[in-house]
Amino acid sequence: MEEWWRLAFPDPSYRARIVAKSQEPHEQAPNEHSAFESLEVTVKCKDGSDRIVVGSAQSLGLAFPQIFVITFNDITERKLVEQEKERLLAEAQERADLDPLTGLLNHRAFYNRLDLEAARSSREATNIAIVMLDLDNFKFFNDIYGHATGDEVLQIVANKLKAVSRSYDTIARFGGDEFALLLPGIEESTAVAIESRLRVALHGLFYHVEEPDASIPISISLGAALFPDGDANYREVLQKADERLRWSKTGGEVEASAQRVRMDAGKQVRGFSMLDALVTAVDNKDRYTRKHSEDVMEYSLMIYRELGLDDKAQRTAAIAALLHDVGKIGVPDAILRKPGKLSTAEFEAVKQHPQMGAVMVGSVPGLDDTLDAIRHHHERWDGKGYPFGLKGKETPFIARVMAVADAYSAMTTDRPYRKGMDRRKALSIIAAGAGTQWDTECVDAFLKSWERREQDEKST
DSSP, X not given: OHHHHHHHOOOHHHHHHHHHHHTSOOOSOTTOOEEEEEEEEEEEOTTXXXXXXXXXXXXXXXXXXXXXXXXXXXXXXXHHHHHHHHHHHHHHHHHHHBOTTTOSBOHHHHXXXXXXXXXXXXXXXXXXXXXXXXXXXXXXXXXXXXXXXXXXXXHHHHHHHXXXXXXXXXXXEEETTEEEEEEETOOOSSHHHHHHHHHHHTTTOEEEETTTTEEEEOOEEEEEEEESBXXXXXXXXXXXXXXXXXXXXXXXXXXXHHHHHHHHHHHHSTTHHHHHHHXXXXXXXXXXXXXXXXXXXXXXXXXXXXXXXXXXXXXXHHHHHHHTTGGGXXXXXXXHTOOSOOOHHHHHHHTTHHHHHHHHHHTSTTOGGGHHHHHHTTOOTTSOOSSSOOOGGGSOHHHHHHHHHHHHHHHHSOBTTBOOOOHHHHHHHHHHTBTTTBOHHHHHHHHHHHHHHHHHHHHO
């Protein structure tokens, strides 16, 4: 009896309370039963198994001192069913919060975590960085290699985000090819510093393609914002991070400058908007065409300004740059999207786009001064270019400028199938090609403009 007493009520203080209760004067009528207290315990059976029982003490209602009967109810099976239900419920709740492909939190769970982290930030007076990320070339992987490859790419990015994040950071797949981070207690003081650190950490991601044997870069754009941020609530800060992401994807100031040129040209030249829409159509097939055209505009203007050319000439060069690849609308999709080297026949098809673009732009009155750039931007100084093999100054000046800008942009822009070249390496190639591939005057102006820009960057 003493052994069962200890098993049923292992807490000595609890047993003492029962004994004390039994010695109290009994106020109930004779033969009136009353339950005292019960306790759930695990007991060891003779066969070595564990059973879960409820031990309870009940007064028999006899005269002082009271007599208690201790009973045990086996509730093992009921407890096992309850535990299984709790386990399944916990698993279901966990699955509801996770993205099944990447194992990261999903969109809904991210917002729940954001609510909690924002409240903690306000309570503890700490900063949170909210970061939005987006894959630049995800559509390429899906279109060229299929959705299974796209899923693998998402998993590569998810694993990298886990590797570069702290244990208490929040990582979520926000939807599609978008991801989101919450970085509590962040030490960096600016969004720019956070973005810079993450770009370095996420640099160098590749997907290996067996046929053809190549490593395709996975390019990621991102935008960050800090909470608290003045009077803005955390949902508004999230929106700010998303806006910085979009700004990053479109090229920021370059995109804004290009948009101003588009608006101005659209007002003054009937038909420009139609041509610009065709450039967007090409971009939908070859996602980098629009940004490449904007970059060519920027680099062409750098050369024009270095040479001191007037605003009218700069405006012509800017419009020509935005339209210079419009002829690619006639190049088959399979060629535009093909990773790796083109065959001779495929390259011949690509070589038709300058003339095709000139025909299209030439049909719009008011754009005649842009045609030389569009038709001849692939000519070379040594006469080995296309479509006409013009040599030296036979190529119009605006096209010689654009040839430098176009080549530099092509070398430094990330493509779906390769990472863009480092700036200094690309500039060294441009310098080495002066007098053979490109006009020396244009190359010198471009290099001087970059030197000035780098000095300005160091001084800020």
